[in-house]
Amino acid sequence: MTMSESLAIELQFSGGMELLFDNKKTIHTKVPAHFRQGADSHAVTIRDLIGWMASHLLKERPELFIGPDGSVRSGILVLVNGADWELEGELEYELQDGDEIVFISTLHGG
Template sequence: MENSDSLKITTEFTSGLQILFGHVKKHNVVLPKMEKPWTLGLLLFWIKDNLLIEKDKCDLFMKGNTVRPGIIVAVNDQDWELLGNLNYQIKNNDNITFISTLHGG
């Protein structure tokens, strides 16, 4: 259920990552209200539990409590490293993009 305290964001998975998410690149997401602010760190686990289709391949998206090496994360086209990485507090209408730099061959 959506209410005024929920956060509306967009997540995008590109460069092959979309395969893990049912071949869907863009997801319009409504995050429920929580006591503490939503951060990118919390969002990663929410994505793993709610959007990831290929559960047995979770290690291709996450390693420990962050994204696996080789995945670039951008918030509104800005590198998350400039925004505080896992600690970035998500804002309404943020566009969060996950880009894989790893390619098989």
């Protein structure tokens, strides 16, 4: 990972997730390349991204996006550059410049 100040990433939402993000299906954004916790600094992870999204992009109903553990709630499929995030380390995946992160709700009303 480069030591730049921010990373350009693309966020995509579908299955109703876009309704929580101002009805946008795609958001091109920049996130800090490193997060600081106390005196420590670390490369930004998906765990950090979820919190950042909640405070900067989420427009309503955070309980439909974030679970009690600070991760995405169950029923949301997360893809990192087209691969299931479970193959990439889930919350601990370190974001790279140009990453594409997709959030798909698998829960639908009937």
